Amino acid sequence: MARVSKISKPKRPARARSRRPELSPRKEPSQERARQTVDAILEAAGDVLVREGFDRASTNRIADAAGVSIGSLYQYFPNKDAVVRALVERHEARMLEVMRTHLGDLAGKDVREVTRALIEGLLDAHRVKPKLQKVLLEHGGHEASSVDAAVEALVRAAVESRRIELAVNDVDVAAFLLVTAVRTACHRAVVERPDLLERPAFVDELCDLVLRYIAADAPAAPRSTTKRG
Amino acid sequence: MARVSKISKPKRPARARSRRPELSPRKEPSQERARQTVDAILEAAGDVLVREGFDRASTNRIADAAGVSIGSLYQYFPNKDAVVRALVERHEARMLEVMRTHLGDLAGKDVREVTRALIEGLLDAHRVKPKLQKVLLEHGGHEASSVDAAVEALVRAAVESRRIELAVNDVDVAAFLLVTAVRTACHRAVVERPDLLERPAFVDELCDLVLRYIAADAPAAPRSTTKRG
DNA sequence: TCGAGACGCGAGCCATCGCTCGCATTCTGA
DNA sequence: TCAGAATGCGAGCGATGGCTCGCGTCTCGA
Known part of the structure; x- marks a missing residue:
């Protein structure tokens, strides 16, 4: 399989994050289109959290509810935590x-x-x-x-x-x-x-x-x- | 680098597994040996919860910390929730x-x-x-x-x-x-x-x-x- | 003594999760 | 007009989770 070694660091919740300043904020939306995307994501995140509960609020479900692809979500948020924090x-x-x-x-x-x-x-x-x-x-x-x-x-x-x-x-x-x-x-x-x-x-x-x-x-x-x- | 084709997994919707309609309370321990097992599980559950945090407290880890097999855990608790509830x-x-x-x-x-x-x-x-x-x-x-x-x-x-x-x-x-x-x-x-x-x-x-x-x-x-x- | 049931075991099934990556589509400015 | 940047897409990877199941071991009453 072509795609080898990938920096897999994901599953590291890192109990307490003292790094307050900028957790790799990914892209900043510059066009109106993008700003709407970000907004839709946050709005949907709120809905999903309320409707499904915290544990069932996956990034996929949030992206889905926002009518946005999962890739787009990760274009503006480095990880799930960042979405919640922004919300x-x-x-x-x-x-x-x-x-x-x-x-x-x-x-x-x-x-x-x-x-x-x-x-x-x-x-x-x-x-x-x-x-x-x-x-x-x-x-x-x-x-x-x-x-x-x-x-x-x-x-x-x-x-x-x-x-x-x-x-x-x-x-x-x-x-x-x-x-x-x-x-x-x-x-x-x-x-x-x-x-x-x-x-x-x-x-x-x-x-x-x-x-x-x-x-x-x-x-x-x-x-x-x-x-x- | 096209990584196309590939026998795409059927990705079965898998609506439901062999559903267990009733919340089976599982076995009640009757021998002393079993009572100790249950106790060890609860004690370990508490430890793991404190040490690792709620999200990282998996049933596997709990069973492990209790020095008990995962199978034994599920002999006395129908699911993870039941363990927490008992605790x-x-x-x-x-x-x-x-x-x-x-x-x-x-x-x-x-x-x-x-x-x-x-x-x-x-x-x-x-x-x-x-x-x-x-x-x-x-x-x-x-x-x-x-x-x-x-x-x-x-x-x-x-x-x-x-x-x-x-x-x-x-x-x-x-x-x-x-x-x-x-x-x-x-x-x-x-x-x-x-x-x-x-x-x-x-x-x-x-x-x-x-x-x-x-x-x-x-x-x-x-x-x-x-x-x- | 012995056999049936209680107890214990753990490889592994399958679902879901967070997240990536290559590509398609749309926008922007020169 | 058109190249390149910004944006959007979504199949799918690797990890991990809950939980099952078949089988071996122990206990105990008769």
């Missing part, structure tokens, strides 16, 4: 965009207002392709996402800068707990309990949870519906 | 055992005590083979575990039975938030921040988060280390 980045960019438009300027605002804005922003962001997000979270969500990082930084800064007026002892742990609690609550609500999203009480309670913790003596946040004094 | 069950049984011995009798106890006992029990339970748990969580944590169910029931009952004396408005939402927050904090701590598990402040803050929420006006819980008045 994650795109999804997170969209979420961050939602949050950004939701938050506006937080400087100088009251703790309660900031808290509520953050929570509502997060909730809104989680409404972007929730099913896709679920799959992505379950299969790689262990690595901190850019959204997490952004939110955690925001919360940390907020908690730290107001430390004296707040009732928090361990800023580190507090930030961890808050981000974990709120982020997961949003996520679980979106994917498992969509009914909660319709209840104004949900946001209220979430705000209470946070505010009572970081400002134990502070009055409750403004509520959506008046209920309690 | 999960075994692990959860151990976690529940830890929690049970940790909790003792909660009846009539103070909210603070109950909260702290629950949280410490949960944390202790998460210390059982944390690396294995990390892998299991990342690849199937989406399904409710028996531990989750047990805890959720406990919390719901606790919140509901003390409703009047607590500051909670919406029991439903409150239970959801509490379980989500605490459970995920434990999970994430195990997966991403094992250092937190050793810090007493972690338990303290977690207790504060819960207690300030459900008993907003109540004094802080007893702390591990005295810090604040």
Whole structure:
């Protein structure tokens, strides 16, 4: 057989890849046609991941769903991992965009207002392709996402800068707990309990949870519906 | 270099193999020898999962690590999934055992005590083979575990039975938030921040988060280390 | 003692997976 | 107009995975 020795390095998942800068990004699409191809691939990747699940989402199936040949896929992505990574980045960019438009300027605002804005922003962001997000979270969500990082930084800064007026002892742990609690609550609500999203009480309670913790003596946040004094 | 012709493989669609309509639970080990085999398989499965990661944990590798033939593995487990499932069950049984011995009798106890006992029990339970748990969580944590169910029931009952004396408005939402927050904090701590598990402040803050929420006006819980008045 | 069933073995079937490579088609600029 | 670059194609390679099956070994009750 003519085609001998081929550099077969494929099956080397390489547990942890610390190489962040450019994993051989293959070709960059320069024509409009190519840009559409790349887009179709990413779109299809999302669909396949949701429809078939992570394990059954092979590159062949993705290319197929995109109406594109497998060869074309590998012209723009060096390997399967790169496809998923690109998809994650795109999804997170969209979420961050939602949050950004939701938050506006937080400087100088009251703790309660900031808290509520953050929570509502997060909730809104989680409404972007929730099913896709679920799959992505379950299969790689262990690595901190850019959204997490952004939110955690925001919360940390907020908690730290107001430390004296707040009732928090361990800023580190507090930030961890808050981000974990709120982020997961949003996520679980979106994917498992969509009914909660319709209840104004949900946001209220979430705000209470946070505010009572970081400002134990502070009055409750403004509520959506008046209920309690 | 044309590598044409070639007896192209029929590439049979191979719709289905000899389908096994029922999920045959396979053999039950009856002799001591067999019980040891099953045990070795599960033990090895855990090791391989931790050492090689979920994707590289093939049945062949597991059988190999167990010092057992692949045929023997399939004598007791109908498929790979069953092995993982059995491993999960075994692990959860151990976690529940830890929690049970940790909790003792909660009846009539103070909210603070109950909260702290629950949280410490949960944390202790998460210390059982944390690396294995990390892998299991990342690849199937989406399904409710028996531990989750047990805890959720406990919390719901606790919140509901003390409703009047607590500051909670919406029991439903409150239970959801509490379980989500605490459970995920434990999970994430195990997966991403094992250092937190050793810090007493972690338990303290977690207790504060819960207690300030459900008993907003109540004094802080007893702390591990005295810090604040 | 002995035979039947429980147990253990491992080569190997077949499916699928990630990915390559030679070639066809389309676009672009001089 | 037309050459060369960019893009698209898809059969098929080598690797690996789940799992079967035929047969040898061990155990135990009668």
